[in-house]
Amino acid sequence: MFVGSSSRAQPVTVPDGSLFREVEFRDIPGWPGEDAAQALAPFLHTCRGLSAWGADRPTGGGGELARLGGRPGAFAGACAEAEGLAEHLGRPAASLGAEAGGAAERRTALARGFFERRFRAFAAGTGMMTGYFEPELRGAEYPVGPFQVPLHAAPPFLSAGAPLPDRAAIEAGALAGMGLELAWVDDPVDAFFLHIQGAGRLRLHDGRVLRVGYAGKNGHPYKAVGRVLLDSGAIPRDRMSMQAIRAWLGTAQPGEAAALLRHNPSYVFFRVLDGLEPGEGPPGTLGVPLTPGRSLAVDPAFIPLGAPVFALTRDPADGAPIRRLLHAQDTGGAIRGPARGDLFWGWGEAAAARAGPMREEAEVFVLVPRGEAAPGAGDVAAAAPALLPAARTAP
Template structure:
């Protein structure tokens, strides 16, 4: 799932450089707050990951590097043991401590993200003038790491013309109608800022005028780099580094003349395309990069070049945010061993929680023995 990730993504905050090349194995007793969490609450998220891992070839690389690198088949024994585990705290603790080894991977910024809900229409009418687009068929995504080891984890996208990969239209061009008339519109929403933030989150719900709810998931990105519009507002004095937040940026966009708001959003050339998820039940979270539905408060976005998807992760931020989560997602602003983003759920309350989340946190990755 693509995201700029709220505070860090909107402001352009970078994680601290980590000089440690390799993680350090630790005892579970060294995990801050380990005995204080309801570990059984993380089991549904872990089982959801296991359901995806079971469908993958055992040799499929899930991510990580060096000691932390794992393949799908490495989780098989732990997944089998978790299948019939009772929802009991002591049993969950014995399970995780006996089937996993804990590795300290460092300390970095922990932010939050959520699944927004927008108002929309299946046709362009009345206030519903901003389109949400499906992936254009000509868009080509490239894993640059397949061509150069030093580009591992980096991707781009574009369109092939005359045998060469050329840049795809940027946000300003698309907003100006570069894709108009091609039938790529999945829905039309009533607020350009809502559409902008939906692209940052990478998934969402659109409540249509006929009462239906359209679930959308990340499909692709246009290949242009992400630019943090919060940084621009700080640089021009409209906001300060201390007051910038998703809510503050939204308020600025709502109060600004439409042309100024559009110009600010267009400074971010990145544009995200979506796909409908008609089989996703309303009580389930959006699909993360792993392909499993995300669980509020228990799903984490990580840098998969450092942390394998599917792995449990102990997050030790300021109390009470010390809990066991599962690496099930990725994001454009998530770079580094300990940089992470916590999924808070969906709706206004989840958005408020995610918008204000920015803590230093130590991360400990649990890897199958």
């Protein structure tokens, strides 16, 4: 169990009756955490995303978090200072007022000072931290050989609100003949988990890599297939993970595997992601590339998109403590609650190995800008459902 927050914290009521409590930075266990200076670059990504949203577009949040940080304009001063600080930190160690051996400490001190000067911290409580990643699949741009499982673009009538077929109907051909197929992959299980993650890399049969990302869904509710396996006793609770589900599917009869996947009627549509560098993650809800180990999916009904979030949790691979400043740059269909988070681990097998089994307790602190809030900003929480749609349906 993590250390609780200071008793001097002042409660702020949020819509569901839970509490955010303002805390002093000195009372946050482990602050400023690992490599605090490394948190500056992803924060600058946040700044670029917020700038593209416009100064007054709601970004979510509950209670005081909405009032102080529920619009992009609230971050303008912090973003301007961060640009200058990043330029300063990019200079040689001598210019930081430190010898080469003390450069890291000096950088940490400067980053810590920036976040403490520009932000107020609120304890969001303790919740669950899961992980997600960008999977890599084998694919082709047309159906050939083993590549027979299509990935679909969103149908033109998606925005019109017309009813859409469920997963079983789509897999049976309900959208065939509409020219919606973006690519084909060779494994229905890989395709299913791509739907859950919301973005991926397709290594095509000619060696090229096609990046795809979330473009909408069919409107049917997400139902976790892991719950079916738990309820049936096929997988014990203490062994449940993405890897365990995959292992069960790999040994099941074909009809059983297909039936399990179709238990989830939700179906995700994709779009091609152009202009991304190989070393960049896919864009999250905020519209900026996600940073491995730093980008966090949150519930925007409680935490504003763009807010830095300090989390205390554990590495699922070895149980090592994580004390890290993260960035609320994404959302997810199963991410609900003030202290619920989903940590982006990157792409490839190493990221999957951490993301799949991650179900760790996390203590969460949300940072929102200091300064006066614009009139009416307290109404941001009510606008949270109007944010961009969830990019994933994390388990």
